[in-house]
Amino acid sequence: MKSHPLRMFLAGAALLASGFATAETPADFLTRYQTEARQSTPGFSASAERGEKFFTATHGGEWSCSTCHTKNPAARGKHASTGKAIEPMAPAANPERLASTRSVEKWFGRNCKDVLGRTCTPAEKADVVAWLMNSPR
Amino acid sequence: MTATFPARALRALTLVLTAGAAGLALADDDENKRLNINHPEYRSECGSCHIAFPPALLGAESWRAMMAGLDKHFGSDASLDAETSAVITKFLVANAARRDTAGSDGRPQLRISDTPWFRKEHRDGHDGITPGIFRSAAVKSAANCAACHRNAAEGDFSERDIRIPKNGARS
Structure with a gap:
């Protein structure tokens, strides 16, 4: 295992690099999803009001986003089946939100499937991000 | 002197x-041992919706089956990227129970609370467990270890730290 120390070093360097790459702001996500949405809908502009409606509505299934996250993005939520506490979604109330692509994409990916039975569109994500960013502490 | x-x-x-x-x-x-959950990725990825359950509570085949079906994980999508999934599977298998946990149909059990060990240790009347306690408002689900095992999130299931909620309220 001669390559081991080197591999460890490279893994460490990669970890550091990914750490820096994920230092993102909520505005980055708004811009990104809005830009993606404009590819199919030119002139699209994110709306916090649409985001709130989307977040609190059921979409043909049993759950809405707010079933677990509550209708207040600044409040703590509770997982619908396990009861485990979920920290607030609004970046103003929880600075860990909308701060890493890996995390944001992972949770949109999982939770959109649970609530809508499909992936969310860039327009839907932009609206939700706009609403979460609007929320006071 | x-x-x-x-x-x-x-x-x-x-x-x-x-x-x-x-x-x-x-x-x-x-069960009085402190169980190994000491793996940062496992704890963060598998400790969001529920506590990071100790790998020692299921056999290796159960963990492999669990990790192969994360897109349909007890009614939720818990998908992980392939790389993270592989790293976590390795940790789970390395720290799995020595004995396999297979159901009567021979297939690996996925619910810790379905295993014979769990059912025996958590039977009605044992150590102050009352009928219906797992469905009570305070406990909600057998997956909610921390409702009674106060330090479960840290992998600590010591009997001296057990507090069974009475009348739906946490004691």
């Missing part, structure tokens, strides 16, 4: 007593 003697004797006695208690703890049931 004469003044230090009683202090030293006391210290020696304390040592003997501590060693005795430690010996007793080790000789006790398996």
Whole structure:
């Protein structure tokens, strides 16, 4: 295992690099999803009001986003089946939100499937991000 | 020197007593062990919606089956990217129960609370468990270990830290 120390070093360097790459702001996500949405809908502009409606509505299934996250993005939520506490979604109330692509994409990916039975569109994500960013502490 | 003697004797006695208690703890049931959940990725990825369950509570085949079906994980999508999934599977399998946990149909069990060990340890009347307690408002689900095992999130299932909620309220 001669390559081991080197591999460890490279893994460490990669970890550091990914750490820096994920230092993102909520505005980055708004811009990104809005830009993606404009590819199919030119002139699209994110709306916090649409985001709130989307977040609190059921979409043909049993759950809405707010079933677990509550209708207040600044409040703590509770997982619908396990009861485990979920920290607030609004970046103003929880600075860990909308701060890493890996995390944001992972949770949109999982939770959109649970609530809508499909992936969310860039327009839907932009609206939700706009609403979460609007929320006071 | 004469003044230090009683202090030293006391210290020696304390040592003997501590060693005795430690010996007793080790000789006790398996569940009194602190269970290994010491893996940062496992804890963050699998400890969001529920506590990071100790890998030792299921056999290796159960963990492999669990990790192969994360897109349909007890009614939720818990998908992970392939790389993270592989790293976590390795940790789970390496720390899995030595005995396999297969159901009567021969397939690996996925619910810890379905295993014979869990059912025996959590049967009605055992250690103050009352019928219906798992569905009570305070516990909600057998997956909510921390409702009674107060330090479960840290992998600590010591019996002295068990507090069973009474009448739906946490004691």
